[in-house]
Amino acid sequence: xxxxxxxxxxxxxxxxxxxxxxxxxxxxxxxxxxxxxxxxxxxxxxxxxxxxxxxxxxxxxxxxxxxxxxxxxxxxxxxxxxxxxxxxxxxxxxxxxxxxxxxxxxxxxxxxxxxxxxxxxxxxxxxxxxxxxxxxxxxxxxxxxxxxxxxxxxxxxxxxxxxxxxxxxxxxxxxxxxxxxxxxxxxxxxxxxxxxxxxxxxxxxxxxxxxxxxxxxxxxxxxxxxxxxxxxxxxxxxxxxxxxxxxxxxxxxxxxxxxxxxxxxxxxxxxxxxxxxxxxxxxxxxxxxxxxxxxxxxxxxxxxxxxxxxxxxxxxxxxxxxxxxxxxxxxxxxxxxxxxxxxxxxxxxxxxxxxxxxxxxxxxxxxxxxxxxxxxxxxxxxxxxxxxxxxxxxxxxxxxxxxxxxxxxxxxxxxxxxxxxxxxxxxxxxxxxxxxxxxxxxxxxxxxxxxxxxxxxxxxxxxxxxxxxxxxx
Amino acid sequence: xxxxxxxxxxxxxxxxxxxxxxxxxxxxxxxxxxxxxxxxxxxxxxxxxxxxxxxxxxxxxxxxxxxxxxxxxxxxxxxxxxxxxxxxxxxxxxxxxxxxxxxxxxxxxxxxxxxxxxxxxxxxxxxxxxxxxxxxxxxxxxxxxxxxxxxxxxxxxxxxxxxxxxxxxxxxxxxxxxxxxxxxxxxxxxxxxxxxxxxxxxxxxxxxxxxxxxxxxxxxxxxxxxxxxxxxxxxxxxxxxxxxxxxxxxxxxxxxxxxxxxxxxxxxxxxxxxxxxxxxxxxxxxxxxxxxxxxxxxxxxxxxxxxxxxxxxxxxxxxxxxxxxxxxxxxxxxxxxxxxxxxxxxxxxxxxxxxxxxxxxxxxxxxxxxxxxxxxxxxxxxxxxxxxxxxxxxxxxxxxxxxxxxxxxxxxxxxxxxxxxxxxxxxxxxxxxxxxxxxxxxxxxxxxxxxxxxxxxxxxxxxxxxxxxxxxx
Numbered sequence: 001x002x003x004x005x006x007x008x009x010x011x012x013x014x015x016x017x018x019x020x021x022x023x024x025x026x027x028x029x030x031x032x033x034x035x036x037x038x039x040x041x042x043x044x045x046x047x048x049x050x051x052x053x054x055x056x057x058x059x060x061x062x063x064x065x066x067x068x069x070x071x072x073x074x075x076x077x078x079x080x081x082x083x084x085x086x087x088x089x090x091x092x093x094x095x096x097x098x099x100x101x102x103x104x105x106x107x108x109x110x111x112x113x114x115x116x117x118x119x120x121x122x123x124x125x126x127x128x129x130x131x132x133x134x135x136x137x138x139x140x141x142x143x144x145x146x147x148x149x150x151x152x153x154x155x156x157x158x159x160x161x162x163x164x165x166x167x168x169x170x171x172x173x174x175x176x177x178x179x180x181x182x183x184x185x186x187x188x189x190x191x192x193x194x195x196x197x198x199x200x201x202x203x204x205x206x207x208x209x210x211x212x213x214x215x216x217x218x219x220x221x222x223x224x225x226x227x228x229x230x231x232x233x234x235x236x237x238x239x240x241x242x243x244x245x246x247x248x249x250x251x252x253x254x255x256x257x258x259x260x261x262x263x264x265x266x267x268x269x270x271x272x273x274x275x276x277x278x279x280x281x282x283x284x285x286x287x288x289x290x291x292x293x294x295x296x297x298x299x300x301x302x303x304x305x306x307x308x309x310x311x312x313x314x315x316x317x318x319x320x321x322x323x324x325x326x327x328x329x330x331x332x333x334x335x336x337x338x339x340x341x342x343x344x345x346x347x348x349x350x351x352x353x354x355x356x357x358x359x360x361x362x363x364x365x366x367x368x369x370x371x372x373x374x375x376x377x378x379x380x381x382x383x384x385x386x387x388x389x390x391x392x393x394x395x396x397x398x399x400x401x402x403x404x405x406x407x408x409x410x411x412x413x414x415x416x417x418x419x420x421x422x423x424x425x426x427x428x429x430x431x432x433x434x435x436x437x438x439x440x441x442x443x444x445x446x447x448x449x450x451x452x453x454x455x456x457x458x459x460x461x462x463x464x465x466x467x468x469x470x471x472x473x
Numbered sequence: 474x475x476x477x478x479x480x481x482x483x484x485x486x487x488x489x490x491x492x493x494x495x496x497x498x499x500x501x502x503x504x505x506x507x508x509x510x511x512x513x514x515x516x517x518x519x520x521x522x523x524x525x526x527x528x529x530x531x532x533x534x535x536x537x538x539x540x541x542x543x544x545x546x547x548x549x550x551x552x553x554x555x556x557x558x559x560x561x562x563x564x565x566x567x568x569x570x571x572x573x574x575x576x577x578x579x580x581x582x583x584x585x586x587x588x589x590x591x592x593x594x595x596x597x598x599x600x601x602x603x604x605x606x607x608x609x610x611x612x613x614x615x616x617x618x619x620x621x622x623x624x625x626x627x628x629x630x631x632x633x634x635x636x637x638x639x640x641x642x643x644x645x646x647x648x649x650x651x652x653x654x655x656x657x658x659x660x661x662x663x664x665x666x667x668x669x670x671x672x673x674x675x676x677x678x679x680x681x682x683x684x685x686x687x688x689x690x691x692x693x694x695x696x697x698x699x700x701x702x703x704x705x706x707x708x709x710x711x712x713x714x715x716x717x718x719x720x721x722x723x724x725x726x727x728x729x730x731x732x733x734x735x736x737x738x739x740x741x742x743x744x745x746x747x748x749x750x751x752x753x754x755x756x757x758x759x760x761x762x763x764x765x766x767x768x769x770x771x772x773x774x775x776x777x778x779x780x781x782x783x784x785x786x787x788x789x790x791x792x793x794x795x796x797x798x799x800x801x802x803x804x805x806x807x808x809x810x811x812x813x814x815x816x817x818x819x820x821x822x823x824x825x826x827x828x829x830x831x832x833x834x835x836x837x838x839x840x841x842x843x844x845x846x847x848x849x850x851x852x853x854x855x856x857x858x859x860x861x862x863x864x865x866x867x868x869x870x871x872x873x874x875x876x877x878x879x880x881x882x883x884x885x886x887x888x889x890x891x892x893x894x895x896x897x898x899x900x901x902x903x904x905x906x907x908x909x910x911x912x913x914x915x916x917x918x919x920x921x922x923x924x925x926x927x928x929x930x931x932x933x934x935x936x937x938x939x940x941x942x943x944x945x946x
Contacts, residue, residue, distance in 0.1 A: 043925075048940065049930065050932040187523060245719065248720065401746040450929075451928065452516075455925050457523065458921050458922075458923045459523040465944060467527055467946055468943075468944065470944075471942050471943050
C-alpha cells in the first residue's frame with residue numbers, strides 16, 4: 001500500500017471522528033477521488049515575495065499542483081491543486097479588532113493545515129477567529145473542488161464542491177455543495193447544498209436556498225464519484241489550457257501589462273484581452289477576450305470570457321463572468337456563475353452587487369440596473385423580480401423582508417453598508433487605488449513574486465508524497 | 474551594501490587567512506567577477522532521485538543557477554552555476570578502503586560547502602580523505618570557471634579556471650589555471666598554471682607542464698577580469714543555447730532515448746545526434762551531431778560536437794570532443810580539449826587514454842593508434858612523438874621516463890593499470906554494463922530524477938541571496 005493511501009485513510013478517520021454527531025462518513029467522497037498517479041505528476045509552487053513574511057514548513061504531505069504564499073505549515077495533509085495565499089495574514093504588532101475589543105498580535109500569523117484533504121480549494125485572507133488570531137488553522141477537514149476557505153478557520157468539516165466558508169469559524173459541520181456561509185461562528189450543523197447564508201450577530205440575516213432541481217443541473221455530488229454538472233463542465237473543459245502555463249518557467253504571458261498591474265505567470269490570458277492599470281490577475285485565473293478596466297481584478301479560479309469590466313470591479317475567488325458588460329464597481333461574489341452570450345447579453349449597472357453563489361445563466365438579454373443586489377437563479381429579465389432588490393429599497397428595510405425564495409431580516413442598511421465597506425476594503429488590499437506611490441496592494445506587490453517549484457517523490461512507496469521541507473528567512 | 478557583497482567579502486577574508494603563507498589575495502579574482510544582478514537571475518535546482526539519500530540544507534548563501542543532488546549542506550557560500558552531484562557519496566555501513574585499512578562509515582556522507590565561492594565549478598564523487606570519510610568538505614575556498622573538485626576535500630584553496638583537483642585532500646594551496654592535481658594529499662603549495670601532476674605514493678609520478686605561450690592562448694587569468702582564451706571562448710559562445718532548456722519545466726528533449734539511457738533535461742542535444750543504450754548525458758552537457766555509442770557518457774560541461782564515440786567511452790567532466798572519431802573504450806580526461814575538423818579530422822584508436830587537461834587542437838589530420846596514452850599539446854601528427862606513448866611501452870617502464878616535456882618516474886605498469894581500473898570503475902558507476910537487471914548505474918538511476926527549482930530573494934538588501942532551506946526525507 002502506498003504511503004499516500006495510508007495518509008488519506010488517516011485523514012478520513014480524523015474527519016469522521018469530528019463528524020460523528022450526526023454521523024457523516026467522508027470516506028466515499030475522498031477515496032479514489034484523485035487517481036494515485038496524479039499525485040506524483042504535478043509540482044507544487046511557493047512564491048517568494050519581498051512584502052510578505054516567509055516560512056514554509058511541509059511534512060508528511062502531498063502537495064501536487066498546489067500554490068503557497070506567505071507563512072504556511074502543512075502536516076499530514078493532501079493538498080491537490082489547491083491555492084493557499086497567505087498574503088493577507090496578520091503581522092506581529094498588528095491589532096485584531098473584534099466587536100470593540102482590540103487583540104494585539106504577538107507573532108506573525110500562519111496558515112496551518114493539519115490532517116486535511118483539500119482538492120482545488122482556495123484558502124485566503126486571515127483568521128477571523130478572535131480566539132486564535134495568530135493561526136489560520138484548517139484541521140481534520142475535507143474540502144472538495146473549488147471550495148473557498150476564506151478567513152475561516154475550520155476544524156472537523158466537510159465542504160462540498162464549490163462551497164464557501166467566509167469569515168466564519170466552523171467546527172464539525174457539513175457544508176453542502178455550492179453552499180455559502182458567512183455567519184461568524186458555526187458548530188455541529190449540516191448546511192444543505194445551495195444555501196446562501198449570511199448572518200451578522202443580531203444585525204441581519206440573509207438566506208436563500210437554490211431549488212434542488214436547479215442546483216442539480218449546475219452542481220451535484222454523489223458518493224464515490226467526482227462532482228458533476230455545468231459548473232464542473234465549465235472548468236474542466238478549460239483545464240487543458242493551464243498545462244502550457246505550468247510547463248514554462250518563463251515569467252509573463254505575451255500581453256502588455258501597465259505600471260501598477262500584475263498578471264500571474266500561472267494565469268491563462270488569451271484572445272483580445274486588455275489589462276489596464278492596477279489590475280490584479282491571480283494564478284489560475286482565466287481571461288479570454290476580456291477587458292479588465294482600471295483597478296479591477298480576477299482572483300483564483302475566476303473566468304472572465306468575452307466580458308468587459310469597466311473598472312474597480314471586484315470578482316471574488318471562483319467568480320465566472322461570460323458574455324457580460326459590468327459597469328464600474330460592480331461586485332461579483334465567490335463562485336458566482338454569470339453567463340450571458342452574444343444572443344443573450346448581460347449588462348450589470350454601476351455598483352451593483354452579485355451575491356456570492358449567484359447563478360445568472362441567460363436565455364435572453366438582461367440588464368441589471370445600477371445599485372441593485374441580485375441573488376439566486378436568473379435566466380430571463382422577469383427573474384429579476386424575485387431575485388433582486390434596489391439597494392435603496394434594501395437600505396430602508398428594517399425587520400423582515402421576503403422576495404422570491406430569499407428571506408432577509410434585520411437592518412438592510414447594515415447589510416448594504418457592510419458589503420460596500422468590504423468591497424472598498426478589497427479594492428484597497430488589491431491595490432486598485434495605487435497612485436504610483438501610495439495605496440500599494442496585491443496588484444503591485446504581486447509583480448515581484450518569484451516561484452519555487454517543488455516536486456514529490458517520483459517512485460516507490462513514497463510516490464506522490466513530498467519530502468519534509470522547511471524554508472525560513 | 475547588499476548582503477551578498479558582505480558575504481563575498483567574508484569569503485575573501487577567510488580564504489586569504491588560509492593563503493597567508495605564501496601571501497595570496499583572492500580578492501581581485503572574486504570581487505565584481507559576477508555582476509550582482511546575475512545572482513538574482515537564475516534559479517537553483519536540486520534533484521530528487523529514489524536511489525540517493527536526500528538531505529539539502531542551505532543557509533546564508535547564494536545558489537544562482539546551481540545544481541544539487543544527494544546530501545548537500547551549503548553555509549555562507551556563493552555557488553554560481555555550479556554543479557554539486559552527490560550521487561557517489563558513501564553510505565552508512567559502507568567501508569572505505571585506504572591502503573589496506575578498512576574504515577567503517579557511521580553515517581551517510583554529505584557534501585558540505587562552507588565559506589566558499591564556486592563559479593561554474595563541478596563537485597562530484599566522494600571524500601577520499603581517510604580522516605573524514607563521512608564528509609566531503611569544501612571550506613574557505615574559491616574555485617573559478619569550470620574547475621573540477623572531484624573526490625577532493627579542499628580547505629583554504631584557490632582554484633584557477635579549468636583547474637582540477639582529483640582524489641586529493643588539498644589544504645591552503647593555489648592551483649593555477651588549467652592545472653590538474655591528483656596526488657593524494659597536498660598542503661601549502663602553489664601549483665603553476667597548466668601543470669598536470671599525478672602521483673601515487675611512491676609508486677609513480679607523472680608530470681607535464683604546458684609552455685606559458687601555449688597555455689596563454691587557451692586560458693589566461695588576470696586579476697580583476699574574467700578568464701580569457703580559446704577555452705573560455707568555446708564555452709561562452711555556446712552558453713546562450715542552454716537558456717531554452719532552463720526555461721522549460723518539461724522533462725526531456727525531443728530525441729529518442731533507448732532503454733537504460735538517460736539524458737538530462739538540462740543538457741543541450743541538437744543536430745543529428747544518436748543516443749545508444751546505457752548512455753549517460755548529464756546536465757550542462759552539450760551534444761551536437763554526436764554519435765553516443767552504447768555505454769558512453771557525457772558529463773557536466775562536456776561538449777561533443779561532430780563526433781562519433783563508438784561505445785564505452787568515458788568523457789570526464791569538462792571534456793570537449795569536436796570533429797573526432799573515438800574507438801571503443803577511449804578515455805578523455807577532465808577538461809581535455811580535443812578538436813579536429815572536417816579538414817583536419819582526428820581519430821583515436823581503441824582503449825587509448827587522453828590524459829586530463831590535454832589539448833589536441835589540429836591543423837592537420839591526426840590518428841592516434843589504439844592503446845596509447847596522449848598528453849600535452851598536439852596540433853600535428855608529428856607532435857605525437859613528444860606527447861604520446863604506447864601503453865605497452867609505458868607498462869614496461871620502471872624508473873625514470875621522459876618524453877618531450879613529460880617526466881614519468883616509477884612503475885609504468887601501476888600507472889596504466891590504475892587508469893584502466895579507474896575507467897572500468899567509471900563505466901560501472903555510470904551503468905554502461907546494465908543488462909536490464911544487473912549493473913545499474915547513473916544512466917539508469919538518472920532516468921527518474923525530478924527537479925525542484927528554487928529561487929533567490931528578488932529584491933531589496935537580500936537580492937540574490939536564498940532563504941534558508943532544509944529538505945529532509
